[in-house]
Amino acid sequence: MGRATSGKVRALAIAVVLGLLAWVVVAAPGQAAPTPAPQPGGTLIFGRASDAVTLDPNDSPDTESTLVSGLIGDSLVRFKPGTLEVQPWLARSWQVLDNGTRWRIKLRDGVRFTDGTPVNAQAVEFTFKRMIDPNHPYNKYGKWNLALAIYEQLRDVKAVDNMTVDFVLAEPFAPFLTALASPRGSIVSPTAVQKDPQNFFKAPVGSGPFKVVEWRKDDRIVLERNDQYWEQVPYLERVIFRVIPENSARVLALVRGDIQAMIAIDPTSYEVLKRNAFLIVQQSPGLQHSYLAPNLLKKPFDDVRVRRALYHAINRKALVDNFWIGASLARGVMPTAMLGFHEGLKWPEYDPEKAKALLREAGLASGFKTSISTFDRGRSHTPEPAKAAQTIQADLAKVGIQVDINLLEINALLGDVRAARHDMYMAGFNPLIPDAWTIMFTQFDSRRAIIGRANNFSFYRNPEYDALNDQANQAANPRIRASIYKKMQEIIYRDAVRVDIADVDNVVAFRNVVQNLKNDPVGSFYMQYVWMKK
Amino acid sequence: MLRYALRQLAYLPMVLLGASLLIFLLLRALPGDPAALLAGEWATEEQVVRVRQQLHLDEPLYVQYVAWLGDLLRGNLGRSFRNGELVSTEVAARLPATVELAVPALVLGVAAGLVLGLLAATFRGTWWDNGVMVLSLAGIAVPVFWMGLMLIMLFSVKLTWLPLGGRFPAEGALTGPTGFLVLDGILAGRPAYAWDAARHLVLPVITLALFPMATVARVTRSSLLEVLQQDYIRTARAKGLARVPVLMRHALRNALIPVVTIVGISIGPLVGGAVLTETVYGWPGLGRYVVAVVIGRDFPAVQALVLFAALLFATANVLVDLSYALIDPRIRFE
Numbered sequence: 001m002g003r004a005t006s007g008k009v010r011a012l013a014i015a016v017v018l019g020l021l022a023w024v025v026v027a028a029p030g031q032a033a034p035t036p037a038p039q040p041g042g043t044l045i046f047g048r049a050s051d052a053v054t055l056d057p058n059d060s061p062d063t064e065s066t067l068v069s070g071l072i073g074d075s076l077v078r079f080k081p082g083t084l085e086v087q088p089w090l091a092r093s094w095q096v097l098d099n100g101t102r103w104r105i106k107l108r109d110g111v112r113f114t115d116g117t118p119v120n121a122q123a124v125e126f127t128f129k130r131m132i133d134p135n136h137p138y139n140k141y142g143k144w145n146l147a148l149a150i151y152e153q154l155r156d157v158k159a160v161d162n163m164t165v166d167f168v169l170a171e172p173f174a175p176f177l178t179a180l181a182s183p184r185g186s187i188v189s190p191t192a193v194q195k196d197p198q199n200f201f202k203a204p205v206g207s208g209p210f211k212v213v214e215w216r217k218d219d220r221i222v223l224e225r226n227d228q229y230w231e232q233v234p235y236l237e238r239v240i241f242r243v244i245p246e247n248s249a250r251v252l253a254l255v256r257g258d259i260q261a262m263i264a265i266d267p268t269s270y271e272v273l274k275r276n277a278f279l280i281v282q283q284s285p286g287l288q289h290s291y292l293a294p295n296l297l298k299k300p301f302d303d304v305r306v307r308r309a310l311y312h313a314i315n316r317k318a319l320v321d322n323f324w325i326g327a328s329l330a331r332g333v334m335p336t337a338m339l340g341f342h343e344g345l346k347w348p349e350y351d352p353e354k355a356k357a358l359l360r361e362a363g364l365a366s367g368f369k370t371s372i373s374t375f376d377r378g379r380s381h382t383p384e385p386a387k388a389a390q391t392i393q394a395d396l397a398k399v400g401i402q403v404d405i406n407l408l409e410i411n412a413l414l415g416d417v418r419a420a421r422h423d424m425y426m427a428g429f430n431p432l433i434p435d436a437w438t439i440m441f442t443q444f445d446s447r448r449a450i451i452g453r454a455n456n457f458s459f460y461r462n463p464e465y466d467a468l469n470d471q472a473n474q475a476a477n478p479r480i481r482a483s484i485y486k487k488m489q490e491i492i493y494r495d496a497v498r499v500d501i502a503d504v505d506n507v508v509a510f511r512n513v514v515q516n517l518k519n520d521p522v523g524s525f526y527m528q529y530v531w532m533k534k
Numbered sequence: 535m536l537r538y539a540l541r542q543l544a545y546l547p548m549v550l551l552g553a554s555l556l557i558f559l560l561l562r563a564l565p566g567d568p569a570a571l572l573a574g575e576w577a578t579e580e581q582v583v584r585v586r587q588q589l590h591l592d593e594p595l596y597v598q599y600v601a602w603l604g605d606l607l608r609g610n611l612g613r614s615f616r617n618g619e620l621v622s623t624e625v626a627a628r629l630p631a632t633v634e635l636a637v638p639a640l641v642l643g644v645a646a647g648l649v650l651g652l653l654a655a656t657f658r659g660t661w662w663d664n665g666v667m668v669l670s671l672a673g674i675a676v677p678v679f680w681m682g683l684m685l686i687m688l689f690s691v692k693l694t695w696l697p698l699g700g701r702f703p704a705e706g707a708l709t710g711p712t713g714f715l716v717l718d719g720i721l722a723g724r725p726a727y728a729w730d731a732a733r734h735l736v737l738p739v740i741t742l743a744l745f746p747m748a749t750v751a752r753v754t755r756s757s758l759l760e761v762l763q764q765d766y767i768r769t770a771r772a773k774g775l776a777r778v779p780v781l782m783r784h785a786l787r788n789a790l791i792p793v794v795t796i797v798g799i800s801i802g803p804l805v806g807g808a809v810l811t812e813t814v815y816g817w818p819g820l821g822r823y824v825v826a827v828v829i830g831r832d833f834p835a836v837q838a839l840v841l842f843a844a845l846l847f848a849t850a851n852v853l854v855d856l857s858y859a860l861i862d863p864r865i866r867f868e
Contacts, residue, residue, distance in 0.1 A: 149574060243816060
């Protein structure tokens with residue numbers, strides 16, 4: 001009774017806040033002007049919900065940290081702005097040797113860290129050894145958890161000469177180049193690490209477009225432009241990342257002009273922001289994706305007709321419209337922004353009658369009992385797991401499938417699904433490496449379907465498919481790889497392995513004085529190209 | 535009195551030891567393995583094992599507990615699981631912000647609550663009384679985050695009198711001896727800075743003060759009403775004493791005991807309120823840090839903070855006990 005009442009009070013309170021917010025936020029329209037040439041100067045204050053944990057780019061555990069540390073360092077290659085296409089950056093060129101197990105990288109000349117020391121092969125070796133070699137003298141100052149997962153195949157890094165580095169891999173691994181584009185592969189100044197290894201994470205030194213001036217924990221991180229930057233010297237003098245944890249307070253700060261841009265936009269603020277003429281709400285394809293994976297080791301999900309029936313039985317569009325606001329309906333197993341995405345597959349439509357017919361064909365005319373396991377609370381790729389699971393439960397009930405829902409804490413949940421104890425798993429991901437490999441290998445290959453330590457939560461096992469994965473891992477040519485991945489998507493489509501639900505878009509809102517601010521698929525921003533209209 | 539005070543203080547380490555064991559075990563009973571959480575969803579089993587070893591979470595519980603207590607006695611709170619920073623450094627960076635917020639809020643809340651309670655009891659049954667009771671009911675019932683947003687909308691967005699959240703004046707942090715921005719601004723001879731810092735404090739302090747104000751007002755009112763029925767008050771009035779001296783000298787002092795008790799207890803809700811207030815106003819204090827480290831299963835940080843809270847609460851209660859004797863000479867601690 002007490003809880004229900006407080007829930008009602010809270011709902012009422014939220015309704016009043018939103019009403020007032022709309023009243024405050026909607027303002028008179030501004031005037032459109034032709035886009036002038038970039039003007040240097042100014043400060044961009046960027047609002048977000050939480051602070052970075054560390055600014056050491058190599059040790060970044062989350063996107064909040066990477067958003068900042070990615071501006072401090074440069075990686076060897078980078079994503080061409082707005083895409084996932086890899087382009088040379090600190091690396092001038094690369095060569096794949098020894099059947100794909102050795103990558104030889106030539107560095108760009110004349111680049112310096114912001115402490116004045118040169119970016120050379122020794123610095124690259126130092127950077128990577130600090131992460132992967134437990135005996136490296138500076139390894140003990142970091143955790144390196146994500147870096148170790150991203151560079152799992154990396155065995156050794158050696159400076160061949162002053163400007164050439166060799167990366168030695170355990171096995172051929174074509175996505176390695178994409179892995180090098182991660183901010184975890186930003187090259188850091190060995191001199192700066194050696195000077196103060198314990199505190200390097202607070203004021204790291206790289207060769208990037210910005211440098212750290214001040215970090216007031218839980219309040220702001222102040223970055224200043226690197227006037228000596230080797231590529232486009234930033235137009236902005238400063239970028240400040242401010243932490244404003246409360247959603248409505250962050251929206252009000254943007255409306256009032258205390259901040260000029262913000263991320264972490266909740267569904268209700270999204271509508272309010274869109275109505276303000278001084279603000280721009282930009283939505284672009286991201287890489288987070290969610291799906292429902294039946295366990296193929298359990299009956300009746302071993303039958304492809306039953307799996308296809310799931311697709312027809314679940315109204316995916318209604319599901320996404322209601323519980324994945326700021327997202328798009330999934331159009332396949334991988335996010336559309338990813339290289340190798342297959343445009344040509346038309347995934348089964350919502351059609352409960354067809355679902356019933358398929359179930360009848362499979363000898364399950366009277367339906368069956370099963371369960372969905374999912375997260376006990378929202379995650380960025382699956383914002384409303386409980387409500388979404390209940391909606392699926394209702395949809396499936398209409399075709400005679402009775403579903404129990406298990407909401408579990410993330411580690412307990414992972415323990416269960418890795419051990420194949422689940423019937424169906426409603427999950428999502430934020431890809432470790434923004435490459436088709438993350439999905440096509442990690443989530444469907446039989447080598448990742450080992451009970452107890454699986455990432456292939458459908459436990460899909462198909463030797464024909466695995467062989468294609470080997471080919472893709474060895475193909476250094478991106479075009480050939482993309483064509484192999486397309487073939488693999490056709491196999492997954494034919495076998496209706498799982499029901500893909502949503503592609504979560506990246507959303508950023510900013511004041512219309514901010515120019516050229518674009519969210520990249522990985523969620524980062526190239527701030528050196530951003531400028532402010534005066 | 536002194537003996538009582540010393541005895542109470544002697545209990546303190548025992549209370550803290552109990553609290554330390556409780557929080558140590560509670561944290562480990564929570565679902566969510568910090569090693570798996572830190573290693574990330576993509577980590578292999580080997581990586582999780584490596585993290586567990588790094589954090590010494592693979593050792594038997596009693597070994598972990600004794601090691602932690604040993605470090606604690608040497609003044610070492612340990613290092614954060616998340617970024618390897620000393621927990622003491624993390625806490626020191628945020629403590630001044632919370633103290634600068636919570637102390638004025640408590641003082642303001644108690645002072646305003648006393649005045650309001652006094653008014654309500656004196657003018658019992660009038661509009662004064664009703665007004666105070668409605669206000670105090672609102673102070674208890676209205677959610678902190680909602681009140682915070684309303685104040686922001688009125689004073690920061692519509693009237694633009696006060697800054698919209700944050701703690702620091704435009705020119706940034708000031709490295710002063712106390713860590714309290716207003717005080718440091720005054721000490722540094724920069725009144726404009728101190729003024730700006732104080733303006734940032736206004737809304738968060740009012741928001742946080744509302745709950746203690748409301749409870750103190752209610753308790754003061756009811757306690758005063760009870761005292762005002764007593765024979766000695768009637769005697770005082772019968773002697774011809776004026777109403778105000780009777781109220782202030784005879785009634786209020788005797789009515790204070792439950793009020794002081796409530797102030798001691800309100801340290802708990804104050805900490806809870808600080809979490810919400812800091813979140814609404816983007817105040818970089820300990821309240822928000824507590825939430826972040828609990829969610830992140832940052833054991834050393836959570837343990838240190840809970841112990842700190844236990845120390846605060848226990849000390850406040852000892853002080854409340856001792857203050858009884860000061861307020862009411864009939865109370866003797868023997």
